Amino acid sequence: MIVAVPGSKSVTARALFLAAAAEGESVLRRPLLSDDTDGFAQALADLGYGVHRAADEWRITGRPQGPSEPAAEVDCRDAGTAARFLPALASAAAAGTYRFDASPQMRRRPVAPLTDALRALGVDLTHDGAEGHLPLTVRAAGMKGGDVVLDASLSSQFLTALLMTGPLTAGGLRIKVTGIVSVPYVEITLAMMRSFGVDVTREGDTFVVPPGGYRAADYAIEPDASAASYVFAAAALAGRTATVPGLGKGALQGDLQFVEVLRAMGADVEVGANATTVTGTGRLSGVTVNMRDISDTMPTLAAIAPFADGPVRIEDVYNTRVKECDRLDACATNLRAQGIAVETGTDWIEIHPGTPAPVQIACHGDHRMAMSFAVAGLRTPGTTFDDPSCVKKTFPGFHEFFADLRSSWGV
Ligand SMILES: O=C(O)C1=C[C@@H](OP(=O)(O)O)[C@@H](O)[C@H](O)C1
Numbered sequence: 001m002i003v004a005v006p007g008s009k010s011v012t013a014r015a016l017f018l019a020a021a022a023e024g025e026s027v028l029r030r031p032l033l034s035d036d037t038d039g040f041a042q043a044l045a046d047l048g049y050g051v052h053r054a055a056d057e058w059r060i061t062g063r064p065q066g067p068s069e070p071a072a073e074v075d076c077r078d079a080g081t082a083a084r085f086l087p088a089l090a091s092a093a094a095a096g097t098y099r100f101d102a103s104p105q106m107r108r109r110p111v112a113p114l115t116d117a118l119r120a121l122g123v124d125l126t127h128d129g130a131e132g133h134l135p136l137t138v139r140a141a142g143m144k145g146g147d148v149v150l151d152a153s154l155s156s157q158f159l160t161a162l163l164m165t166g167p168l169t170a171g172g173l174r175i176k177v178t179g180i181v182s183v184p185y186v187e188i189t190l191a192m193m194r195s196f197g198v199d200v201t202r203e204g205d206t207f208v209v210p211p212g213g214y215r216a217a218d219y220a221i222e223p224d225a226s227a228a229s230y231v232f233a234a235a236a237l238a239g240r241t242a243t244v245p246g247l248g249k250g251a252l253q254g255d256l257q258f259v260e261v262l263r264a265m266g267a268d269v270e271v272g273a274n275a276t277t278v279t280g281t282g283r284l285s286g287v288t289v290n291m292r293d294i295s296d297t298m299p300t301l302a303a304i305a306p307f308a309d310g311p312v313r314i315e316d317v318y319n320t321r322v323k324e325c326d327r328l329d330a331c332a333t334n335l336r337a338q339g340i341a342v343e344t345g346t347d348w349i350e351i352h353p354g355t356p357a358p359v360q361i362a363c364h365g366d367h368r369m370a371m372s373f374a375v376a377g378l379r380t381p382g383t384t385f386d387d388p389s390c391v392k393k394t395f396p397g398f399h400e401f402f403a404d405l406r407s408s409w410g411v
């Protein structure tokens with residue numbers, strides 16, 4: 001069955017940034033419509049960029065010189081992308097005072113490696129509450145650019161923010177990276193910067209970003225590979241077939257690699273030129289997998305893991321502890337509540353086979369907790385959620401979408 005998923009959150013956020021920074025009007029086709037991307041677009045409008053949104057086509061009027069508003073208060077809501085990318089964008093403005101705040105959940109998440117780097121580059125930036133967290137205020141006076149050292153071992157979003165800001169500085173940036181997670185997201189950034197006219201080069205662990213700015217683009221946003229993980233996992237679990245169009249061999253998003261985990265567990269997987277198909281075979285074997293590059297799909301795997309015929313061990317995912325919630329803890333606690341044996345360490349989780357009992361899943365306001373355990377709920381009737389609407393962050397219609405999928409599969 002063909003199952004279309006909404007547009008990519010990561011690609012939509014980058015496209016919004018790059019379009020706002022570019023000279024001219026950009027057209028973004030099939031953007032994701034969700035709380036994160038709505039918040040990002042609204043933030044740009046609040047900063048004074050021209051943002052015109054029709055359902056499947058957003059038009060952004062770029063301002064290479066920065067926001068047209070001399071001062072603004074920006075709400076980044078729950079979005080890591082907005083909270084990390086937008087203060088960097090504002091820092092490059094010729095002048096202006098911009099305050100960035102976020103939800104309590106996003107206020108808890110770190111931004112220090114990025115704000116330290118911006119300060120080292122001469123930006124006047126103050127944390128208005130806890131040091132290293134939102135809220136923060138940028139008093140922009142243009143950025144000269146130059147050399148900077150960045151630790152991206154808690155989040156690649158810090159690096160993406162600096163990379164995308166580089167062309168807006170007078171002399172460009174040379175970013176030396178001392179640690180990195182979620183590398184495929186950096187590849188998305190570099191590919192999209194190329195689509196907006198900028199080529200970043202690498203010298204070992206240093207990224208060299210030229211000055212000169214971006215040019216506007218007509219940009220089609222691919223479907224969200226992390227959202228697709230729920231469809232693929234559901235097919236593997238239910239013994240059905242799902243084909244997600246728009247995500248194939250040329251896809252930008254690393255999270256499509258989740259299908260290789262399902263393949264290793266026994267599902268049939270076909271990655272075509274422009275679509276990916278997963279067929280459940282009725283067999284799911286245990287697996288040990290390093291998910292450092294694709295950690296947004298860790299909860300998807302953790303939730304279905306009890307149905308495998310051996311232990312599922314997921315390694316190298318420390319930074320899932322600083323996402324919408326502490327995901328290693330939240331997965332372990334929910335699985336244990338279902339009666340499943342689970343062990344965890346600082347950066348790993350191991351889940352043993354079992355028959356999950358129907359319980360109310362504690363979502364911790366985390367869309368991925370709700371969506372992952374909804375997939376596992378295919379085999380655990382009676383599963384409920386304390387906060388089902390938290391899916392709005394990236395997939396507002398998820399529960400209706402998933403109910404439709406189940407009824408077309410008859411499961
Ligand atoms: O750059 C991006 O769009 C993202 C990068 C990843 O974050 P980290 O780099 O913090 O792992 C990912 O988890 C997040 O959902 C989106």
Ligand SMILES: C=C(OP(=O)(O)O)C(=O)O
Nearest residue numbers: 078079080081296323324
């Ligand atoms: C970690 C996530 O989001 P972000 O960092 O963009 O808020 C996510 O969507 O799983």
